Amino acid sequence: MLAARLAHYAGRDDVVVLALPRGGVPVAFELATELRAPLDVVSVRKLRAPSHKELALGAVAGGDVLVVNDAVVAGLGLSVRDVARLARAERSELVRRELAYRRGRPQVDIAGRTVILVDDGLATGASMKAAAAAARERRPARIMVAVPVAVSDTCEDLRREVDEVVCMLMPEPFFSVGSWYENFEQTTDAEVRKLLDLSVEER
Numbered sequence: 001m002l003a004a005r006l007a008h009y010a011g012r013d014d015v016v017v018l019a020l021p022r023g024g025v026p027v028a029f030e031l032a033t034e035l036r037a038p039l040d041v042v043s044v045r046k047l048r049a050p051s052h053k054e055l056a057l058g059a060v061a062g063g064d065v066l067v068v069n070d071a072v073v074a075g076l077g078l079s080v081r082d083v084a085r086l087a088r089a090e091r092s093e094l095v096r097r098e099l100a101y102r103r104g105r106p107q108v109d110i111a112g113r114t115v116i117l118v119d120d121g122l123a124t125g126a127s128m129k130a131a132a133a134a135a136r137e138r139r140p141a142r143i144m145v146a147v148p149v150a151v152s153d154t155c156e157d158l159r160r161e162v163d164e165v166v167c168m169l170m171p172e173p174f175f176s177v178g179s180w181y182e183n184f185e186q187t188t189d190a191e192v193r194k195l196l197d198l199s200v201e202e203r
Helices: 023-033 070-076 082-101 125-134 152-158 187-201
Strands: 015-019 039-041 045-048 053-061 066-067 114-118 142-149 164-169
Touching: 015 023, 015 070, 015 187, 023 039, 023 114, 023 142, 039 082, 039 187, 045 082, 045 125, 053 070, 053 125, 066 125, 114 125, 114 187, 125 142, 125 152, 152 164
Parallel strands: 015 039, 015 114, 114 142, 142 164
Antiparallel strands: 045 053, 053 066
16 A cells, blocks of 8 residues: 555655664565665664553664653653663664664665655654654655554654655554554564565565
8 A cells, every 4th residue: 555655756766765673674675665665774762661661752763863752751750861761771772773684784875865764653653753863864855754554643743754744544543553453463683684685685
């Protein structure tokens, strides 16, 4: 569905698909294959509330990007120091994943190109905002967000952050991203590496 919606980007040499690992990589792989575009990852880590692991209070990405939901942080009674501590812990995992996924391959150059950021879905949008901020530091011409399923308010909120947002399905009530997948088993590091390798081989 995403590939059909974005078919006008197919075959262009100025388009790059960037996936948010790990769950966004299988979706982005299919999209990149259909569009005949290079695939890469933009590593992002959610900052999870210490007492509510499913609640994201923000996210970190490369380039020292930190996105925080001030309302959630205030509601949990967390301090600036608490958030900084959580961010430090996630940044170490960010570095590990970058090394594990690329295995010596350099980042795909996105300067002056159209970047399509892809994840398996959007709930709060914190990870996608962090990914967009990290991508923006690398000076692309345009940044687009493309996801199969999302919360409608999150899609609207992201329109202020990027040039274009494509959310294929915005069901009400939303429940969770995984609710709209037949198979939502966790994507592994090995699967991410395999899909990135396959994408390079196909191109």
